[in-house]
Each structure stands twice: as structure tokens, then as C-alpha cells.
Amino acid sequence: MSSYQIREYRDADYADMRLIYSTGFREHAGTVYLQALQWAQALLCGVFLLLQVFFVSFLTCIVSIGGVLLVIRILVQYFFKQGIQLGLSEDLLDIRSSYMQTGCKSCFWVAEEKGSIVGTVGILPCVEEPGAWELKRISVKWEFRGRGVAKALCKAALEFVARHNVRRVVLFTSMVQTDAHKLYNTIGFQKEEEFVWPSLPGRLIEFIVFKYAHRNSTVISF
Ligand SMILES: CC(C)(COP(=O)(O)OP(=O)(O)OC[C@H]1O[C@@H](n2cnc3c(N)ncnc32)[C@H](O)[C@@H]1OP(=O)(O)O)[C@@H](O)C(=O)NCCC(=O)NCCS
Numbered sequence: 001m002s003s004y005q006i007r008e009y010r011d012a013d014y015a016d017m018r019l020i021y022s023t024g025f026r027e028h029a030g031t032v033y034l035q036a037l038q039w040a041q042a043l044l045c046g047v048f049l050l051l052q053v054f055f056v057s058f059l060t061c062i063v064s065i066g067g068v069l070l071v072i073r074i075l076v077q078y079f080f081k082q083g084i085q086l087g088l089s090e091d092l093l094d095i096r097s098s099y100m101q102t103g104c105k106s107c108f109w110v111a112e113e114k115g116s117i118v119g120t121v122g123i124l125p126c127v128e129e130p131g132a133w134e135l136k137r138i139s140v141k142w143e144f145r146g147r148g149v150a151k152a153l154c155k156a157a158l159e160f161v162a163r164h165n166v167r168r169v170v171l172f173t174s175m176v177q178t179d180a181h182k183l184y185n186t187i188g189f190q191k192e193e194e195f196v197w198p199s200l201p202g203r204l205i206e207f208i209v210f211k212y213a214h215r216n217s218t219v220i221s222f
Contacts, residue, residue: 022084105125151186174207
């Protein structure tokens with residue numbers, strides 16, 4: 001029997017909810033750094049050759065390449081920080097007004113175990129696709145993963161939309177969130193579109209965003 005329970009968000013969950021979102025988001029920075037390095041291979045070779053042409057010592061070449069690697073690392077960390085701040089200053093700034101207004105077809109849930117919040121999920125009308133609802137902010141604390149917490153959270157959200165006659169549920173994820181892709185397939189979502197994240201860093205490293213939609217668009221069920 002599971003020892004966690006899924007329940008609607010309460011104001012006292014605020015700090016934990018924000019921490020779970022931030023840590024879940026940040027953990028993908030390493031994978032994005034590796035992706036950026038693949039893109040930077042040509043740049044690194046170019047720097048190396050240029051320095052060789054100017055008869056710079058081998059040690060200086062190595063130090064310069066180390067410098068380029070460090071700059072890429074700092075840039076990736078910077079963009080992740082920006083991404084986290086964006087989420088925290090958008091819907092996650094005020095869960096009540098973003099998700100829990102009376103009469104609105106939106107809601108936010110948490111998973112609680114022994115008095116602590118271990119996972120989150122929300123659902124609300126999709127800005128990018130009017131008429132559809134979007135599953136957002138799915139994140140589970142590292143040490144509670146693999147026990148069906150995310151699945152139970154998504155079940156609560158999908159049962160909620162089924163009760164409110166919502167016909168279409170979508171979500172956005174990225175190429176690095178591979179555990180989430182498995183979860184989405186398991187609970188009946190299917191990849192519908194993929195596109196490069198529309199931004200300069202996104203284009204530079206070809207960072208792909210996926211749009212998933214629930215397979216059963218006439219009656220959402222789980
Ligand atoms: C994605 C995430 C929410 C999954 O949470 P979780 O509680 O471990 O997931 P569950 O235990 O409910 O697993 C549900 C299903 O997902 C799949 N799955 C999840 N993690 C998996 C993993 N590491 N390896 C293989 N399958 C996995 C399985 O199919 C599983 O179904 P099954 O148990 O019937 O086989 C969690 O890894 C997470 O918080 N990641 C960081 C934040 C993130 O990337 N969020 C997604 C934003 S788009």
C-alpha cells in the first residue's frame with residue numbers, strides 16, 4: 001500500500017512546492033551542458049587550431065579550451081537560473097490565483113508523505129492552444145521516485161478534467177526530460193509535435209521541445 005496521499009494544494013505547501021519545482025528543473029542542467037558541448041566541439045577545435053597557428057604553447061591551448069568549457073558551463077547555469085525564475089514568477093508565484101479560483105477548470109495537487117510534500121502537478125487552460133488544458137509542473141522529489149507518485153498525481157489531474165468535461169489535455173516537455181517521457185506514455189499521452197525552443201540559446205544547441213497530447217481526446221480517462 002502506498003504511504004503517500006494526493007491532495008489539493010494548501011497555502012502552507014508554498015515553500016516546499018517551489019523547492020520541488022526548482023530542484024526538479026535544475027537536475028537537467030548537466031544533460032544540457034553535454035548537449036552544448038556537442039555543439040561546441042567545432043568551436044573548441046577552432047580555438048585549438050587558431051592557437052597552434054600562432055605558435056602558442058600547448059599549455060596555453062589547454063588553459064584556453066578549459067576557459068571556453070567554463071564559459072559554456074556558466075552560460076548553461078545562467079539559462080537554467082533564468083528558466084527557474086520564470087516559472088517561479090509566473091503561475092507558481094501564486095497558486096491560488098493561477099490554479100484555484102472558484103469556478104475555474106484548473107487545480108493544483110501535491111503528494112504528501114509523513115507530513116512532507118514530495119511531488120506536485122497542476123492543470124489549467126493552455127495559453128498556447130486555446131480550448132485545450134495543460135498539465136504542468138510535474139515534479140517528484142528524487143528520493144521518492146519510482147513509487148508511482150507522479151502517476152498518482154497525473155491520475156488526480158486527469159480525473160479532475162474528466163469530471164469537468166475537458167476534451168483535450170496537452171503538455172510540453174523537452175528532449176532532456178526522458179523519465180517524464182516514459183511517464184507520459186504510460187498514462188496515455190502521445191508525442192504530437194516537436195520544435196526547437198524559440199530562443200537564441202535554444203537555436204544554438206538545437207534544444208528540442210515536445211508537445212504531448214492525451215490519446216483519448218473525446219473522453220479523458222485514466
Ligand atoms: C518524471 C518524474 C515526475 C517521474 O516521477 P516518478 O514518481 O518517479 O514516476 P512514477 O513512479 O509515477 O512512474 C510512472 C511511470 O513513469 C515511467 N518512469 C518514470 N521514471 C522512470 C525511470 N527513471 N525509468 C523508467 N521508467 C520511468 C514508468 O513507466 C512508470 O510506470 P510503471 O511504474 O508503471 O512502469 C520525476 O522523474 C521527476 O520529478 N523528474 C524531474 C522533473 C521533471 O523532469 N518533470 C517533468 C517536466 S516536463
